[in-house]
Each structure stands twice: as structure tokens, then as C-alpha cells.
Amino acid sequence: MSGYDDETRFIERLRARDERAFNELVKQYERRIFGLLLRMIGRRDEAEDLAQEVFVQVFKAIGTFRGEAKLSTWIFRIAMNLSKNRTKYLARRRVDSQDHFTGPSEEVPLHRARNSNMGVIDRPDELLSGVELEAIVERSIAELEPEFREVLILRDVEDMSYEEIAEITGLADGTVKSRIHRARLQLKQAVELALGEKIG
């Protein structure tokens, strides 16, 4: 039995509103969807609320899923659309987002090396503990503009193809590629500033 057949059968069970199949779907995708929304919105409570809403929408709309895209792509598209709506709503409410990455990046001494002449070392990240580096990178991702952040997460965190990202975001393939490149440049620059060293 191929993976394609498995997915087709699984989708049929979802369309039939099989509650156990839907439980499986939630367990299968909850961490990825929550992780995506947490990075897009920056607030754990909002991301959790929105992630639940994504699955409710999936449950409601599964009958309209035609199978032209992969199920995962379809679910991520719903998540991304809801994320954009919620971000606009939160911006209107002037909620201060990005408050969950309270990592130790400000405490990193190298952070003070901003604007100094940068040396180049191969692996500056090896000087930091994993937790410190994670906080720096998460903060740098959070500081990217949303349109760059979304494609970077989908490509470099979720490991999706350009075609899948184009389907999720509704952008042309060329735009996806150029945005990913610009997002990487921005991220690299931000991490280098925080580390005080160029990444090799």
C-alpha cells in the first residue's frame, strides 16, 4: 500500500467525519502547526488558540478538500491565512507581540560588539551554548518582516519545497525563491550582529 493510497483513505475517513481519524490528524500536525504559528505571532497563548482554530476549520472544511494539493499543504495554507488575519487583528489592538522569546540574548557579551569591526570565524555559534544560540536565532527570526518570516520558516524549518510554499502563500515560484533568499540574508545579518561575528 503506497503512501498516496494511505493518505487517500485517511482523507476519506476525515470526510466521513470519523472522529478517531480526526484525532490522529490533530496529533500528527499539532506541533508543526503550533510551532509555525508561534513563530509567526510570537505569543504562546495566541498561537495555541489559533492552532486549535486551524483544526476546527480543517474539520469544517474537509469536505471541500479536493486533493489537488497535499493534505499538509492545505492545512498549512489554512494556518497561514488565519495567522495573517490574527496578526492584523492584534496589530489593530496594538498588542505587543513577540514577547515569548525572552531568551538570554541580551545577556550575551558578544552582543555588545555591534557595529565594531567584525572578524570572521568559521563557527562563532560554537562559542555559545545551544540555549543562547537558540534564543538569538529565534529572536532574529521574530524580527524579520512577516512576508520574509513565513517563507523562511516554511522552507528552512518545515523543509517544504518551493512549489508547496507557492501553494501555501499564493505567491509565484520566482517570488518565493527571491523572498527566501532575502529572508536568509536578513536573518544571517541579524544573527551576525547579535553574535558580533560573521558566520563563515
Added chain:
Amino acid sequence: MTDKDDKPTPEVQADSEERTQESVRSILHRAQIRRHPEVDLLQGVQRRIRERSRGRFYADGWSRRTSPTSTYVVTSLLMLIILSLVYFVLLPGVRLQ
């Protein structure tokens, strides 16, 4: 020198993009950014669907949470034990030889 002379060739540009990709992926890997955060959404999702469908879905305890199979097995065994007790203890005509 003109602007045209300053423009990188497609090969140089592709090489630069590849190097940027490698650097970024390497730093994401070292920072363990691919790790997905722990979360448990199932109960909340089930509650929302139950409320919005006015009890049509996830109406009973059997359908909630994952893997209700263990609950079925435990309940079945419990019932068997109770029935056996009733059979052997309460019926005086039946005694183990």
C-alpha cells in the same frame, strides 16, 4: 566602470545564494530551530467542535482523547470479572468440583 559591469553574473549570484543557504541552514541546525515545541491541542479542539456542532460531534466520552481502545479493553475485562463473580458466588447450584 558602468552599472552593468558591477552586476554579478548568474553563476556568481547562484554561488552566493548557495553559500547564504548553507550558512543559514547550518545556524538553524546548531540552534535546534527545527525542534517543534510541545503542545497538546486535542482536548481544546474537541471541545470547540462539540460546542459548535451543538453536540453532534465528540458528544460522548468514548470519542474523546486518543486511543480509546484501552478503555474498551479495560471495561470489557471488568465486566467479565463481575459476571464471573455473579455466576460463581450468587448461583448456589454451581460449584467448582
